[in-house]
Structure formats: structure tokens, C-alpha cells
Amino acid sequence: MSLPSPVDLPASLLPLADRAERSFQAAVEALGAEVAGYFSAWPEARRQDFRRVCANSEFVAEQALRDPEMLLALAEAGELERSLNPGELRQQLVETLDGCVDENELARRLRRYRTRQQVRIIWRDITRRADLKETCRDLSDLADAGIDLAYRWLYEQLSAQSGVPTGARSGTPQHMVILGMGKLGAVELNLSSDIDLIFAYPEGGETVGAKRALDNQEFFTRLGQRLIKALDAITLDGFVFRVDMRLRPYGSSGALVLSFSALEQYYQDQGRDWERYAMIKARVVGGDQVAGKQLLELLRPFVYRRYLDFSAIEALRNMKQLIQQEVRRKGMAENIKLGSGGIREVEFIAQAFQLIHGGRDLSLQQRPLLKVLATLEGQGYLPPAVVAELRDGYEFLRYTEHALQAIADRQTQMLPDSDLDRARVACILGFPDWMSFFERLAFWRGRVDWHFRQVIADPDEEDGAPSESSPGSEWLPLWEEALDEESACRQLSEAGFADAPAAWKRLAGLRNGPQVRAMQRLGRERLDAFIPRLLTMAVEHGEPDLVLERVLPLVEAVARRSAYLVLLSENPGALERLLMLCAASPWIAEQITRFPLLLDELLNEGRLYSPPQAPELVAELSERLMRIPEDDLEQQMEALRHFKLAHGLRVAASEIAGTLPLMKVSDYLTWLAEAILEQVLALAWRQSVAKYGTPRRPDGSLCDPDFIIVGYGKVGGIELGHGSDLDLVFIHDGDPQAETDGPKPIDGAQFFTRLGQRIIHLLTTQTPSGQLYEVDMRLRPSGAAGLLVSSLGAFQRYQENEAWTWEHQALVRARVLVGCRRVGAAFEQVRAVVLGRPRELEALRTEVSEMRAKMRDNLGTRETAGGTSADAFEASAPFDLKQDAGGIVDIEFMVQYAALAWSHRHPELLRYTDNIRILDGLGEAGLLPGADVQLLQEAYKAYRSAAHRQALQKQPGVVSGDQFQAERREVLRIWRELGLG
Structure with a gap:
């Protein structure tokens, strides 16, 4: 989305602009003629920016009057018109804190610097000199610098008093790791956001160097409390950031700081779905960066499961329902973050894909939402048009959020009800009036909500309303053994099963099998919800018996990993494609049963039936492996195998669907x-x-x-x-x-x-x-x-x-x-x-034909002497497509004979290694009649196509002897004409 362009100040804001300018000028003049000269030297463009900013932001107007020198200094340094360089903000804060003598002074300097930066950031946001990315980055950099530098100052002070915390096992000094969660972790902080933090330290031990040693946890608890006070406490100078520690283990009742091992144990044993969601954005924002990286690696398996985890959608759906209940209870429909079509819904869409696929697709293991959306488009999870709408809608919502918060530096996402603030929001967003802005906002919220429902909404609901009964409910009594065998078989038969007793037996075998009996309660509930769906879709298929026979082994194989059942329940299209492919090919059914991770490939129909070209294959595999550490051989080998399995399935599916011919x-x-x-x-x-x-x-x-x-x-x-x-x-x-x-x-x-x-x-x-x-x-x-x-x-x-x-x-x-x-x-x-060397043709013919005879004797069909006996063409006789006379190997041997015999005179015969193009060369050189070349090519393709079909049916490359009779006879004719037999 392009930046909203500033519009002329509406009439309702002009008095505010005039008053702000007069008041500021008076305040500046009170400081003396020299300082007043700085303001009078401002260019007209900056004066106009000043009027616009003060009219729209009470906070900036108030700070300009409280500390006019601060605003003049920002202007003098050019920081209102330019972006800060990487690291510049932190360096400024380092200089600001230099020589700080006590905690009160630390608090004062932190707050004054925060106010200076807040004024600068709001100024640049309202004047559109900064885009959304820069605003969020500057705010996040401000938080990072404030957290880390305050922590380091406090650490030195507390270490001098209580000793240096030291690891009992490692014997090395310990530093705290400060994790930034939510928008801070994703470098997406908004103009008046609180910061969600989690404190941790590497290992237990005690302080060294003081008369009375402190336990490491006690040391870091005291340090954490002081850090929160330094940032969060409201003084005459305001605050730095509101600090929220409720995302830590056990929330407000939990210990303020935990060791790495305690954190790992908590998330492993008690971590909840919403904590996985929160941990996606976790980033080390202060303290020990090296140890912090190790901590995030420890927690990665909790966040990103190695299998496809569609249970995440149900968890996100439940979270959204709780939020909606709270929104309704508190009358927050106008909340652009939590309300329908708000910021949180875009975040949920992105994080649903991250939680489901992130364990396998490492490209999704990133924090910034806009980068995740770009990856979802690039990797084919979402169509470009959908991503474009989500991105533009999200950016519009975030610009609106910043406008709401710029007015008074207040943490709010509620649309205003006063005419003045409405005029301010419309003006900041580049609209002439409130109604124009509100119409555009409603449009984007509608589009976001629609896309959210496509991804997160329950598949059993239509237009947001629960259906009367879940799909397949008529099959539930049969599955739960509420019917006797006779009634169950009657229902199966009436639904279209040709062998109802066999189908009933298969279902009973699954239900009473050891895998299902060993399932935990949640897994069994998922299975009980899935089987009726399966039966409903199976009877819609032309061969329900075949579907059941081939799909139930997969169900049994994944019974203990019921997230796969959720995947299929959440994606009816994927289930439909699974049934179609399994019915068409037992080879595919077996592959998916052995490697259920292939179910992921069924989610995207367009990608499933469109395998990539060679350069794209190379690039995709290279990109996958680049994200894996060089020393992680196990993960590299798994990535290679999954890549082969996934693309092999896509090719087989395309062949079955008819979108890919044999040669391709x-x-x-x-x-x-x-x-x-x-x-x-x-x-x-x-x-x-x-x-x-x-x-x-x-x-x-x-x-x-x-x-x-x-x-x-x-x-x-x-x-x-x-x-x-x-x-x-x-x-x-x-x-x-x-x-x-x-x-x-x-x-x-x-x-x-x-x-x-x-x-x-x-x-x-x-x-x-x-x-x-x-x-x-x-x-x-x-x-x-x-x-x-x-x-x-x-x-x-x-x-x-x-x-x-x-x-x-x-x-x-x-x-x-x-x-x-x-x-x-x-x-x-x-x-x-x-x-290409010359050969004696008679000797060559003899050697080629003798070798072919040996192969036919050893590998051909024994009943028909390798296809040479009189009854080889009978329907009751088998024909080995590859080894029998007139088959694939005869054509290959003729091509090889021709290349060896004539390439010394026709070196172009050696240009290619595939039989089809070598045959083309033989025809172009006049070495074989064009009709014979075409006949051999068509026979060769027909044989190979039949062999492919047999392979997909898990059958040997053998057909009945009455097939391909014309082709076999012609191949043998050409064989004889070449003098090979």
C-alpha cells in the first residue's frame, strides 16, 4: 500500500494549528533572542509540518511547550526530515546515559530521551516523511536500546552490591536474557505500545565477590524488578514503556525470572497453544545475545512442530472466539485491533500458517508479519491477490492505529467518538473528512474478515453460522457401534459399497486395532470426527470400496499423530484429492501411508498439479538447504528426502490427472x-x-x-x-x-x-x-x-x-x-x-544380438521363451513390456546398435542420450525410413506409458499377450531388417 498522502488541514483543525504556532513562538521567545532566531530561521515547509503535527497531536503540542529547546534541537540536527542511521538511536542513548550516577537519574534521562524520540517519530509519521516500516523500526529500536542499556547499567550497580552471578556448572559469569514478545519481538512496535517481556538466565548458581552470596534467581529477580521500575514507573517525566510480564510461565503468579532449564521444562510439560502463538515472535531484545540465541533454539521445538500441525487452527479459532466474546462484552466492536476485520485477524492468518507448516518449512520461521505474508505468497501457500489485500489492509489498519495513538500518546485502538479526534484521524490518513476515511476502513476490515474466515473459520460453518449437524453425522452411529452388523452393512450397501461386509470389517478392524485403542482422548475425538467425513466423501466417489481399502491404512498409520486427521478435517479439498489419488493409484496410497508428511502437498491444488521446471527445482532445494545449519546432517538428509517425496507425488498426481504427458x-x-x-x-x-x-x-x-x-x-x-x-x-x-x-x-x-x-x-x-x-x-x-x-x-x-x-x-x-x-x-x-570409432558391422550385429538373446533368456517371460514362442500373442500369455521380444529393450538395442554402427559418419547421433531424439537423428540422416522412426517412437512411448501405469498400480511391467500386437510385430520386423536376428 502506498503511503497516505497529507491533505490540507480541515477547517476544524486550523484554530488548533494557529494556537500551537503562537504558543510555541511565545515559549521560544521567552528563552531569549538567540533561541528565537532558530525558530524564525525555519523553512516554510517545516513550519507547515509543525502546524500539521501540532493540530493533529496534542502530545507533540504539549511537549513543544514544555520543552521548546528539545524540538528546536531536533530540527537543528535535521532529525525531523531524515531517517536515523542503523545504530544511531542506540548511540544517542549511550551518550545520554553517560555519567549517570543513580537510579533516579537513570529514570529521568531515559524518560526525557523517550519523549524526544516520541516527538520525532510522531512528527515524521504524521508528515509522512516516514513509512510504516520506519516508524515501527524506530519505536522497536528505541525499546531495544532502552531495555538493554538500562539493564546493563542496573547489572553493574547490583553486581557491585551483591556480587557477580556465576553458573554453578560452567563457573562463568551469568547475564540475564530478555525476550521481547509480540510486536516488540517482531520489530513492529506501535506509537504507544506496551512491551511484553520474559526474563531468563542460563543456569543456577550464586553471586561471587560479595560478603553475602545471593542465589542467581534472587539476583536476577531483584534486577528484573529494578529494570521494570526504570522503564514502567510514571514520574514527573512520564514513563519509558509500560512493561507487561504476563506472558511468562504461569503468568502474574509465576516467578519473575526462570533458568533456561526451568523454562524448557515448563513449555515441554505445560506449554499451551496460545503460548506457542506468542513465542513465534520472541526475540532477544536485551542482555546476553549469545545465550539468548541458545534459549530460542531450546524452545524452537515447542513452537514449531516437525509434523504438519493443523491443530493450531483449532487453537487459534478458540483464541479468536474468546477475543470476540471479550469484544462483545466490553462493547469494543470499533476496536481496529481486536474487532472483526482488525489487525489481530491478519496476524492470526499469518501465524496459522507458521504454526502449521513452520516446523517443516523453515522459511516461515520469521517474526515480521509483512515478511511472513511475502513468504506465504512466494511459497504458494496463498495466492498473490490474497496476500496483496492482506498486506494493504494490514498497513491501512496500522497507519490508523498510529493515528489514533499519535493524538495523545495514549494506548488505544478504539475509533474516536469526538468530532475533533475524528477530523484528526481522517486528516492524518490523508482523507478530506471522516466519512471518506470510515468507508475505506470498513472496506479493508471487510476484506480482512473475509480472508480470515477462509483460513481460520470452522469448515463446518457457512457464512459464520454453525451448521445444523456436522458433515457425515449420519455415519456416526455406524462408526460408534450403535448399529448391529446387519444394519451397518445395509447402510453401507445402500450408500453404494459393492462389498458392504468387507467395508464393515475394515472399519471394525481399524476401530478395534491396537493403534486406535492406544490413542489419547483428544486423538480419539479427532478420529471420531474424521471417519464420518471420510465415509461421506468416499460414497461420493465412484469406487467407495477401493477408497476405503486404500485410505484406512493411512488413517491407522497416523492415528497416534492425529494432527494429520485435523489437517484433512480442516481441508475438505485436500481430503477429496487424497481419495481421488488413492483410488487411482495404490502406489500413491502406499507412499502417503508410509510418509504422511506428504499430506501437506494436497493442500494446494494448483501447486499439486503443476510441478516446477528444472531451474525452479534447483532453486527451491537450494533455498531449503540454505536455512539448515551446515553441521546438521540429519536435518539436511531429511530435507532432501522430503523434497524428493513431495515432488515425486506432484509428478504422479499430475500424470494421473492428465496434466503431464509421459515424456514430461x-x-x-x-x-x-x-x-x-x-x-x-x-x-x-x-x-x-x-x-x-x-x-x-x-x-x-x-x-x-x-x-x-x-x-x-x-x-x-x-x-x-x-x-x-x-x-x-x-x-x-x-x-x-x-x-x-x-x-x-x-x-x-x-x-x-x-x-x-x-x-x-x-x-x-x-x-x-x-x-x-x-x-x-x-x-x-x-x-x-x-x-x-x-x-x-x-x-x-x-x-x-x-x-x-x-x-x-x-x-x-x-x-x-x-x-x-x-x-x-x-x-x-x-x-x-x-x-564414434569405425566398427566392423557384421561383428557388431553378432555381439549385439547375442547379448540381447542372453537377456531375453534370463529376464524374459519363461512361458513364451521371452516372447518368441508361437503362443506369445495369445491373450492368456503374459507380455513383459521391457524384456520380451518386440518390447522396450529391442528398441533400445536397435538405437544403440545404430549409434555404434554409424556415428563415425554421423557424429550428430551422439548429441543426445535419449532414444526418441536419437531416433530423430537416424531419420534425419536417412539411416532409417521416416515411417519406421515414427513407428519405433510411438511403440516406445506406448510401452513406457503402460509401464508407468503399471508402476502406479504397483503391478509389474507385464500385460496380456493380446496387447500391443501390431507394435511388437513391427519392432521385430525392423529388428530383422537391421540384420540383428
Whole structure:
């Protein structure tokens, strides 16, 4: 939202402006001619600003009369027209407190400095020389500086009297940690806000250096009391900040200060939902910053759960209901913070997403609301149009809040009822009159309230009114065993279940199973609310029996983590998508059952069916890992696995929905593997270099990393399917003899071998989220007997002198996936030389056909001799899409044969590694008739599409022999015409 522009002062405010100017001029003249000269030298623009500010703010007008020199000094320093530099405000306060001798003097100086800054901030806010962000930042910086500097002054005084608090375990001096909560924690303080604080200290012990030692808690309690008095007490000079300590454990009845361990224990055992909500914005605003960071890390698991926590919505909903009751009880409908469509509703929307998703999506673990909204848009949680309305509405409400509080420096969010203050608010917000302002305010409150209801409101309510009965209530007696089996089966049958007894048995098995019996009361209540919903939506599906069969195992799997049931209850669209996908694919059903965290992906339909392009995949994964500490390997591995699972589900869902054709499915799955391999290589390299140092090149310079991962087979040919493993070969171009430059040096050969082992470990280790990929390294030189990692020179020598023809066939589909570009280019050159050398065609045909015959004998369908027997085309005979005659491998072998036979004359055949584009090249070069090229491509895609469907149905790649008969015969014809059999 753009800044509200100042308007001319309305007639009702002009007398106030004139009176303020005359009074101030008289006060200045009373100080003497020299001081009066400062005011008379003011430029006209500043005089106009002065009139506007004093007309709208009684507080500024009063302070200008009480201390005209203060206002003149602000003007003389240029601080009314310019922004303060980072750290400038704190430095000013340091200078203000210099030489302070006692607590009374500390209080006086703090209050006078606060008044000076309050005048400056209100002036700049009303004149729109500062935007909302600057105003909130300056107010928060003022609080930070006041809290921390007052604390440090008081700490020195109390330590001199009672000794230095010292940790019993560490033996080191202890400092208090002061957490700022709410708007202070988020650097969003308003013009007349109180400050919510929590006090803590690292560990127990006692003071050292005094005649009578004090317990650390007693020391910090006394210090906390003095700090509150220094900031909060009202004196002749006013106050610094109203201090609210009620957010601490046990509220007003709790200890003023607690140790870290006591705080952690409290939140772990007794922390309530509203305390999680409050702790989102917690920030260290004073005291020991290093220890404070450790404290926030201790408390992070309490705030951000590692699983999707949709129970947070229910908690926020309950909090909002309590607030609404209080608003109604106190007649506060005109409160722009707590009332309908107010500031608090925008905060609730943002924090609902933070509490639900923040444990898994670290980008949401931040405090400022506007940054959270930007993240919600950037990460796809909310549409851009929604975020734009929430942002603009929030900013308008906050500007209005500041206008209300600027009038008298009073903590209020209530709209005024006096005509004078209404005129002031409208004027500050840039409106000619109250009605124009109020109409715009009503518009924004309406939009905020509407968006709030979409996110927070109960899904069982329409237009804010509770429904007569919750969805699926007709199924509740059946689930709760109020019906006998016969009646239950009749209800299931009448609703559309084909096998009602089987459905009843499944439901009874879940209800009486050990997982459900072990559920706590809250979890059981959630399950009892969810099952009727599930049954209601299942019978709306074409195959309710199939839905129930595939979804109930998921329900059983998450029964003890009932937050997932809340997720589905709160999001009917997600539940609908779950049922559709599970009915369509048992593979998807099994994936979600094994890894319920995938339910998160069902929340956003647009994102679910629109997988990102390759660059976006790389950027998203890189961004996720950047937020994880480099030394947290466990979390890095989990993040990689969740990323793969989530995007794999999105691709499968898109394939089922028909939004992604076969070739694009393979593209996305291959891009996904490449993005993951890039990060795995970076992780493995970083860990290996940290342990052993950096290996060297033959010229003595350091490798960076002079290592590549080469993909063969499906990943090399950009043809990955769901659940495909990775055929990989590792190659380096370092000096195998030279030692690394680290504290534990090893030779280059050892280094790269251990790097390869590290990569395989990262890819294959089973974690709670499974493994990334199965890895097959048997295509490396000399196979399983060879070195795990080959030097580029050794790879070249092997391929030129020792490799079998079938290994050269595999090389046709090999390409560099990730790693050093220079080494990658050298590999491509080696590949081109090896594959592009002339071959004796008859010998080549023999070797290719013999290898194919061996594969068919060992891997093809035994009943039909690998698809070659007379009955291979019968409906009763199975056809292995990949291995039987006329299938996928026959097409792959023909392509590989053609590349080996003719690439010495047509090097363009080696440009690509996928079969479709190599076939294009064969057609363009006139090596195969165009009709045969098209036939092979269409057959190849048809086979792979069928194989994908089988995989999603958790079926082997085998169909009945009466399928694909025309394609198989044509493939065999071309096979024979090429002289291969």
C-alpha cells in the first residue's frame, strides 16, 4: 500500500494549528533572542509540518511547550526530515546515559530521551516523511536500546552490591536474557505500545565477590524488578514503556525470572497453544545475545512442530472466539485491533500458517508479519491477490492505529467518538473528512474478515453460522457401534459399497486395532470426527470400496499423530484429492501411508498439479538447504528426502490427472534426481574437504571439485520412472598420488573414493523419510570388481582397450548429471571418441544380438521363451513390456546398435542420450525410413506409458499377450531388417 498522502488541514483543525504556532513562538521567545532566531530561521515547509503535527497531536503540542529547546534541537540536527542511521538511536542513548550516577537519574534521562524520540517519530509519521516500516523500526529500536542499556547499567550497580552471578556448572559469569514478545519481538512496535517481556538466565548458581552470596534467581529477580521500575514507573517525566510480564510461565503468579532449564521444562510439560502463538515472535531484545540465541533454539521445538500441525487452527479459532466474546462484552466492536476485520485477524492468518507448516518449512520461521505474508505468497501457500489485500489492509489498519495513538500518546485502538479526534484521524490518513476515511476502513476490515474466515473459520460453518449437524453425522452411529452388523452393512450397501461386509470389517478392524485403542482422548475425538467425513466423501466417489481399502491404512498409520486427521478435517479439498489419488493409484496410497508428511502437498491444488521446471527445482532445494545449519546432517538428509517425496507425488498426481504427458513425467523425475544429486555432491564435498582437506590436480593446484557424476540407463536417457534406481559412474580428474592439504591428509585416490562412498551413503541411507534412491554402480569400469571412482584417464583407457560392446551400448545413454564443467566436457570428448570409432558391422550385429538373446533368456517371460514362442500373442500369455521380444529393450538395442554402427559418419547421433531424439537423428540422416522412426517412437512411448501405469498400480511391467500386437510385430520386423536376428 502506498503511503497516505497529507491533505490540507480541515477547517476544524486550523484554530488548533494557529494556537500551537503562537504558543510555541511565545515559549521560544521567552528563552531569549538567540533561541528565537532558530525558530524564525525555519523553512516554510517545516513550519507547515509543525502546524500539521501540532493540530493533529496534542502530545507533540504539549511537549513543544514544555520543552521548546528539545524540538528546536531536533530540527537543528535535521532529525525531523531524515531517517536515523542503523545504530544511531542506540548511540544517542549511550551518550545520554553517560555519567549517570543513580537510579533516579537513570529514570529521568531515559524518560526525557523517550519523549524526544516520541516527538520525532510522531512528527515524521504524521508528515509522512516516514513509512510504516520506519516508524515501527524506530519505536522497536528505541525499546531495544532502552531495555538493554538500562539493564546493563542496573547489572553493574547490583553486581557491585551483591556480587557477580556465576553458573554453578560452567563457573562463568551469568547475564540475564530478555525476550521481547509480540510486536516488540517482531520489530513492529506501535506509537504507544506496551512491551511484553520474559526474563531468563542460563543456569543456577550464586553471586561471587560479595560478603553475602545471593542465589542467581534472587539476583536476577531483584534486577528484573529494578529494570521494570526504570522503564514502567510514571514520574514527573512520564514513563519509558509500560512493561507487561504476563506472558511468562504461569503468568502474574509465576516467578519473575526462570533458568533456561526451568523454562524448557515448563513449555515441554505445560506449554499451551496460545503460548506457542506468542513465542513465534520472541526475540532477544536485551542482555546476553549469545545465550539468548541458545534459549530460542531450546524452545524452537515447542513452537514449531516437525509434523504438519493443523491443530493450531483449532487453537487459534478458540483464541479468536474468546477475543470476540471479550469484544462483545466490553462493547469494543470499533476496536481496529481486536474487532472483526482488525489487525489481530491478519496476524492470526499469518501465524496459522507458521504454526502449521513452520516446523517443516523453515522459511516461515520469521517474526515480521509483512515478511511472513511475502513468504506465504512466494511459497504458494496463498495466492498473490490474497496476500496483496492482506498486506494493504494490514498497513491501512496500522497507519490508523498510529493515528489514533499519535493524538495523545495514549494506548488505544478504539475509533474516536469526538468530532475533533475524528477530523484528526481522517486528516492524518490523508482523507478530506471522516466519512471518506470510515468507508475505506470498513472496506479493508471487510476484506480482512473475509480472508480470515477462509483460513481460520470452522469448515463446518457457512457464512459464520454453525451448521445444523456436522458433515457425515449420519455415519456416526455406524462408526460408534450403535448399529448391529446387519444394519451397518445395509447402510453401507445402500450408500453404494459393492462389498458392504468387507467395508464393515475394515472399519471394525481399524476401530478395534491396537493403534486406535492406544490413542489419547483428544486423538480419539479427532478420529471420531474424521471417519464420518471420510465415509461421506468416499460414497461420493465412484469406487467407495477401493477408497476405503486404500485410505484406512493411512488413517491407522497416523492415528497416534492425529494432527494429520485435523489437517484433512480442516481441508475438505485436500481430503477429496487424497481419495481421488488413492483410488487411482495404490502406489500413491502406499507412499502417503508410509510418509504422511506428504499430506501437506494436497493442500494446494494448483501447486499439486503443476510441478516446477528444472531451474525452479534447483532453486527451491537450494533455498531449503540454505536455512539448515551446515553441521546438521540429519536435518539436511531429511530435507532432501522430503523434497524428493513431495515432488515425486506432484509428478504422479499430475500424470494421473492428465496434466503431464509421459515424456514430461520422465523429464521432471530426471530433473528432480539431478537437483538432488547436485546438492548431495555439494554436501559430500564439503564434508570430505572439512575432514581431509582439498585434493590436488597434477599441476599442484587445488581441485574444485574436478569430479563428475555420470548417469547411465534411465537417468542418462532422461527416462526415469516412479521408483527408478540410478545407474551412476563417478569420475575425477585429480592427482591420485598427491596428498590433500588438510590436517589429516590422504592421497587423491583415497579422497575421491571416500567422496564417492559419502555420496552413496547420502543417497541410500534409510531415515524416517526413507532413502533417496537405490544406486547401481555396476556400469563402472570392470563392474563390481572395479574401483568405485575412476580417474578420467583410467576411464578413457578402459573404454578404448577393455570395454565390451555391451558397455559401449550403455555409454550411448551416458551423460554428465552434475559436477565440474571442465571434467564434464572432457568426458563428453572421451565418449564421442569411443562411440564414434569405425566398427566392423557384421561383428557388431553378432555381439549385439547375442547379448540381447542372453537377456531375453534370463529376464524374459519363461512361458513364451521371452516372447518368441508361437503362443506369445495369445491373450492368456503374459507380455513383459521391457524384456520380451518386440518390447522396450529391442528398441533400445536397435538405437544403440545404430549409434555404434554409424556415428563415425554421423557424429550428430551422439548429441543426445535419449532414444526418441536419437531416433530423430537416424531419420534425419536417412539411416532409417521416416515411417519406421515414427513407428519405433510411438511403440516406445506406448510401452513406457503402460509401464508407468503399471508402476502406479504397483503391478509389474507385464500385460496380456493380446496387447500391443501390431507394435511388437513391427519392432521385430525392423529388428530383422537391421540384420540383428
